Amino acid sequence: MNAGPAAHRTVVADVRVFDGEKLLEPGTVVIDGPVIGTAADADGARRIDGRGGVLLPGLIDTHVHLTDLSTLRAFASYGVTTVLDMGTWPAEKVDALRGRTGLTDIRSATVGATSPDSAHGQRLRPEGGLVGGPDEAEGYVDRRVAEGADYIKIIIDLPGFDQATVDALVAAAHRHGMRTVVHASSLEAFRMAQHAGADVLTHAPLDRPVTEEDVARALAGDRVVSPTLAMMEAIVGAVGRPGAPGPSYEAARASVAALHRAGVPILAGSDANDAKGVPATPPFGDSLHRELELLTGAGLSTVEALRAATVVAARCFGLTDRGVIEPGRRADLLLVSGDPVADIRATRNVERVWCAGVEFDASRPNASRPNEDRR
Template identity: 50%
Template structure:
């Protein structure tokens, strides 16, 4: 049975359901397929023919894209061919806010086409380190342990490192140095109304900058967003649930090139808990204000399995929901796709991904339907490649 012989659109799934192994499949160690999934190795050369490509702007006419030894290649000669029959190829999706857990959650991400996962708090450091660089699995970056205020819910989690509980600015430098030594890719600070104080957030930001690390701030209210903006952090995660960002605040994001990761999926979940003062309309209105102001908005879900967190978006699936919520909040489908591909790649300095371009990592998502016409088409996952290793999701 050869994939290229098929002219049924559902072949990609039925082949897997019937237990047919995609040509070239082999054992892949930690990244190996589990039940209901088939993978093919990175080493071979594959030509995806008759594939329409989201080029960051539009969807192209059918063409050939070559996957060559883990990268996007240019030479189709001698390649195994996969006839994509006009299906649409997207760069692999990048979730700009989640909390890493284990290999099983990386597999869930792959199955949904999320090929890069940007963790926003995970400890101890060995937990993230165990998930780095696994062949065929979602590529990760991690904040490690975030800075929090005394008395915060995070500070009371079992095993939370006490050097990350900041009582004043004098601790900021040691906190940042410790995270850098542990391998944190960027620095996270959780800003609540109760703390850390503005001067501490500023000290963390300055210390991180001096060591070449970007700063991510958690802020879910107007007051904490103002504290984050005043400190000059690089990214603000979540959006206010108390009231929509004012045009003036949204314009400060744009003017200072502060990136927003609204995590609408999480905001929707929290607003749904019925807690007074938490209104999803505020979150949606904030995204609309950011868009109008020209601020950069990234897709992030806050997928987690953290004990005690009342809202736990599922890994992978929630990315498609986030795209839909961003569109409902006013982004065009094109803007939402960019928010999950090229823009997070740029914002996090990931120069080898976010586009279907020769030389880039072969992180790819093949979908049925036209996601520019209907963003829900991203849910129709036909195949995924992570670093050139092919996955055919289970039916």
């Protein structure tokens, strides 16, 4: 590796690095421009005393809904350095948030596919997102590919799509080499998504837990699940009534526990949003930390929860440049006090955050695109 100018290098000393399995003994990490450097790059670099803190890879939230630059600032302030947007439109709005120096990095589905007969379709009337049947699936996917979507989001909100339409959407996405993420907050929707061959299932059933057969099918089909337990908890808190029929957080928690025990990859996603007219609005950034706590409550160890928000999330979405702290990887970093392996709540003790090597500055009102920095 060719080290950049010393002015663009930072040494973070006396930190315990989370290597994806455990905390290492106190050591030093070098930030060389936008990537992690080596010990040989440390000469002449700015030095920061980590004071025995824990250095984590920047957290990845696998389910959010973006608004504007303030959204990115909120995420960065909580150490969430990458977010996967599951529904923001038009594409120009998304593009304006891409590549912002010193702020959270994004990927986006732009507008998700939803049925005009569904609650989502009726409430949001998303521009370009309504799909009336299987014959409209190919055109919908073509338009998302053309506008630069990073994956295809499909909303199974029943009553709404029939199986043939979900099948057609997933097949069209796969013909383009696109990953599919399917909204499935009921057991029937979960099963429809599996039947169609979806790649990632987001949310967890709030009506009934998954069965052993559902779990076996998910494992055999290499499914990945981002259960958004923070959103499931918030929905039940907003509309559920003790002892009355309705959404059940226990159904969602039990589903995650069963999937995890079987070895289905579980990702950390919050469904953070500030939309109008939705059942719940988990706050940007903070809710991912709540998600980690809820994942441990569903049977994941603290290490597994941290992996769900770092290396596993990166791997499942093809983000091969991040998710671990090693030379050459993107310098997305979160320094916390305390020990999140001993107590997952320590991820909230944010000391410093770096987004692609740029330390997050809460006093900076906005962040420029890389080419704007050179003007």
